[in-house]
Amino acid sequence: MQDYNTDHPFDLTLSEEQQMTWDMLRKFAETELRPHARQVEEDGGPSNELLEKIKSLDLIPLIIPEAYGGMGLEQDSVSNALALEALAYGDLSLSMSVSVPLLVAQIISEHGSEEQKGELLPKLVNGSIFHVGLGINNSLLSTDPYQSDVTAEENGKEIILNGSKTGVAFANQANTFLISASNESDECNLYFINKDQEGVTLEDKDFMGLKGAPLSQINLSNCKINASQKLGGHNYSINYEALVDSSRIGMSALALGVCQAVLDYVVPYTNERVAFDEPISNRQSVAFMVADMAIETEALRLMIYKSAALKDLGEDFHKQASLTYRFAAHHAMKIGTDGVQLLGGHGFTHEHPVELWYRNLRAIGIFEGGAGV
């Protein structure tokens, strides 16, 4: 049964603020992020100077409630997705250096206990805390995304955590981690852990992509935390499915930004590159590939903004978010590999950014959310 609810058509017209934010972030992505993408990959993260520039956009204080020193302007999901798409157009790793702290700030603002908010939010506003290692991914990357393979034994005042989280971005630069774990009744919640807590070890992992957003594995072995370190307090339970679904919309929006970058790169290339006395775009095999890329990018865009719009309307967006993420995972990889293919030998070299985009897009199919909003 088709379930499109005509009472809730979604409107893609951007508000004035959304348009201005989009214009500003896209320009920022093109002029400040993309030129540094190679260097950031080599260095394993942005330089302090670049990070300061990213921080000066004040994306994080914007959404933190006024009571904790922020501006209290809660961003809707559509605005969030737009911001992530715009930033990822520059570089996926660098956009994650914003999207992860942003998601953490949103999670704490929405779900944190008064104590947790009072402790962390002012520091997120003034920038004294930037990176918090957010572990929503599982160490076995093919497991149920709505469960965690870290276990939480909740015994009154104490919680014991066991298991591993992999692909935790910027964990090596964070002192605090926010990790998902499943308790005895299979409920999944988030828990704050300090880096120097007993039973916590960090393993740096080298991945094929996202090298500018260093990913670590966090191992927890009989890590004992206080019940107050559970997100929202010891009696709180988070709607984990909605969190993962929101994160999937964000991850898809990041993928979309990179797909658009690939498309905008191959169109002029195939029109200008001459082989057999004519532009290669005159060849059907090339033209069809570019056309598919354009169709898939546009379809992904519509799916993302429909998911985000449903969420903003307070509707059930679980199915739409799942479809969107599946589509993103499949087609983003294809667009990445087609991008390399269309550039031929050039696509395989470091001279062009397409191989970097391809390697980064490959991650979209592997990671279940976690890095987006």
Next chain:
Amino acid sequence: MKIVVPIKRVVDYNVKVRPLGDQSDVDLNNVKMAMNPFCEIAIEEAVRLKEAGTATEVIAVTVGKSDSQEQLRTALALGADRAILVESDSLLEPLAIAKALSKVIEAESPQLVILGKQAIDGDNNQTGQMLAALLNYGQATFASEISIDGDSASVTREIDGGLQTIKVSLPAIITTDLRLNEPRYASLPNIMKAKKKELDVQPIDAMGIDTAPRMELLSVELPAARQEGIKVESVEELVGKLKNEAKVIS
């Protein structure tokens, strides 16, 4: 000190423009518009003067159609305090724009007017100079450095083959060159705040000025396509071609 910054809505610098089918003008249908880059530099300079405590108020002004409000909002997000749109339904020439701006400036009586040296659409490079003449203000064009000292400004100008520093009495018109500063990105909170700032719309017809065009646009054409380059086999062949075909050396 009050600073007025006139700005202009133009085609985004990334867009490759094309003529309309009948070559009557540039095709502006579905083309991305943005603030003229030199105007961004002018806004940035005014905002820096305000941040340094030299200026107290920055007012962004534009003369154009209703949709120019988008660029005024951008100026507000970048730090201007309020904005004025002189609304006109037709595209105006620099003289008409300068006349409208002079009316606004007479009403606001700022100590300084900073604007871009030219807009990237028509590349006229006239409005600032005409404005100075109409208001009988001093002018310092192509500024790459500005410092305010009491009731005068010392302005370093980029001229052929070097730099020239001049002193102008305030109020004055300063036009910005590319190297004056590097404009900031509006922070997100400032974008959100921009909507709450005052944006006054004044119809140009109420100003009692003659805005009739002095020029007629005959046609707009793309530059001739450049011929593909060739590879030569040797230096001798290259020199031969430069001498006999290109005739650039003898």
